[in-house]
């Protein structure tokens with residue numbers, strides 16, 4: 096297992112095995128959105144440009160080390176110690192390469208910034224150490240915390256082998272459910288400290304900052320489970336507040352929304368006093384935390 | 387040895403070299419203070435390194451093995467503060483103290499008493515910082531970047547950390563003032579600025595960066611302090627403050643700080659490569675201008691550390707493009723070093739080996755830096771192990787290897803003895819192989835989705851973490867060879883000549899005896 100990965104990684108390093116470059120154990124995932132694909136190809140383009148420059152520059156260095164060594168009788172040629180033309184050349188060529196990189200990068204950046212015409216808006220609030228998801232205009236709201244099995248296993252001296260836990264540290268009690276082929280807008284904020292919401296397959300990473308509302312969006316083209324983690328150090332359990340997004344068909348999503356709304360309604364009718372207390376307690380608790 | 391002693395005694399009979407502990411406590415001699423700085427940096431390198439090994443031990447496999455996550459956060463926070471402010475920066479100041487007077491033909495640094503204070507602040511600062519581990523709530527755990535509101539949640543470690551940072555900042559500013567005053571006023575006759583050795587040039591520019599940004603850091607942490615204890619709301623949104631403003635202020639310090647940690651390394655490599663390629667530095671003027679451009683650009687790129695905070699599009703565009711520009715002067719430097727080796731006559735003594743490793747491995751860090759500049763891609767890299775790999779490549783086989791190259795280059799001049807070349811070669815090869823085993827896999831971890839600053843990880847990241855930890859332990863323990871070698875060299879060894887190296891002898895430091903006399907130059911040498 097380890098050997099195979101090391102070998103194929105060496106293959107990638109040598110540029111010999113582009114086919115395995117998509118194995119997600121050592122490269123960025125291609126992702127399931129248009130933006131993620133663009134980001135992945137930007138990443139690969141810049142990577143290969145770096146490889147090409149490295150071949151040229153390291154090649155010149157290695158050639159010098161081999162060819163111009165005193166032990167082989169090399170005598171230093173001290174006649175040329177500076178050359179304006181050479182300096183201009185090796186300033187201009189990088190400028191051109193950088194412009195070549197900047198243009199597609201800027202285009203992608205503009206597209207990522209465009210959160211207009213979203214069909215679904217979800218407000219995400221980071222807490223120490225969980226996420227809250229509120230589906231705006233749908234009356235759905237829930238917290239999402241680390242799954243119980245992972246939570247048992249991750250305790251110090253738990254005696255549980257993490258390898259026996261399915262999706263260790265990447266499973267939650269309540270997954271975010273979104274429809275496929277739908278532009279989903281995210282509104283991110285936090286209640287205590289700064290967190291950051293990241294799902295690599297969507298190429299979305301945005302900080303959730305108390306007092307601010309940040310925007311991001313994604314449009315998944317593929318049904319499936321996509322995982323991510325908090326990526327801004329947020330205290331003791333920063334490593335234990337994963338994100339799981341379940342992308343379902345539009346029909347399944349409509350059914351899920353109806354179920355959630357029915358459940359919320361039942362809960363509100365059945366336990367109205369509890370629900371009210373819960374909402375009034377939340378701001379008080381957060382004010383206490385802020386003190 | 388005996389000859390050198392009589393020579394020194396004869397030339398400098400007015401020297402009253404203090405003896406005993408007083409020589410170090412009340413040191414005003416640039417060499418003694420340089421030695422103190424270097425030994426302090428070495429000690430901190432091992433303390434910070436022990437923390438790093440504790441981190442790598444915890445990350446060897448998934449699941450929590452040894453530490454509570456809160457303590458793990460303290461480890462990673464202190465590791466960074468100790469390595470940056472305790473190891474790399476003092477090591478560079480130590481080298482500046484030793485070498486700047488020797489390189490510019492001055493008897494000593496311009497402000498010897500301030501030099502003493504600036505060193506002796508440091509042991510107190512780090513005692514304060516490290517003692518915070520024993521306070522209620524443990525050591526600082528909010529990351530060395532101290533982002534509020536998280537950093538404001540700290541317990542009693544908080545004021546200790548802040549005061550320690552204030553003291554480190556004061557020490558750095560004093561050191562920087564000394565470097566500037568010395569270089570500007572005490573150069574030997576005939577040494578115009580464009581004849582200054584590159585190590586002095588890069589340090590001069592570094593010193594200006596320090597003076598410009600250390601007060602900014604001091605201001606930022608003072609605002610944190612008043613937010614915590616005096617009810618202000620600079621960064622507290624509940625009181626109308628802005629947590630993102632801290633990040634802007636911090637990185638306005640933080641990005642020039644990155645160059646404070648690497649520009650002197652550029653200077654060292656620019657000294658060593660010509661010596662062992664037996665060819666003067668190619669494009670000296672271009673090297674000076676490139677250093678100055680990097681320093682200038684360092685002030686206008688800070689927000690690339692915070693692409694994910696939700697800046698306006700125009701801001702992201704600006705910081706992406708300005709950051710990409712840094713590749714140009716950095717590239718010029720790498721090309722000029724390569725051109726220096728081209729058609730040279732190279733030998734591979736330990737300083738040259740470390741300088742060459744720097745050249746290759748720093749460049750790898752440069753490439754990942756260029757990738758990180760691409761804002762849309764940075765959204766995927768930000769706060770993952772890809773970033774960890776990037777900055778460790780520029781700081782360990784970058785800055786730290788350059789410091790080691792400098793020690794191997796100048797140690798015979800300092801002690802008057804040659805060191806054990808065989809041991810130095812072993813140290814080089816074990817370090818160079820293991821540092822790559824340690825940090826290269828972290829690129830893969832980051833790209834595959836492992837966030838940084840987590841004590842535990844999902845099982846698909848196991849393999850590369852194991853490889854990285856093994857590399858970390860080999861690298862860490864191989865540094866003991868370095869200590870043994872320095873110890874042996876201080877104690878004795880073959881007598882070093884004035885010139886020390888069979889190479890292109892450039893610079894005034896090679897015109898004085900080895901070990902260098904207590905007062906480097908009593909009569910200024912003439913430079914043509």
Ligand SMILES: [Cu+2]
Nearest residue numbers: 290291325329
């Ligand atoms: Cu978090």
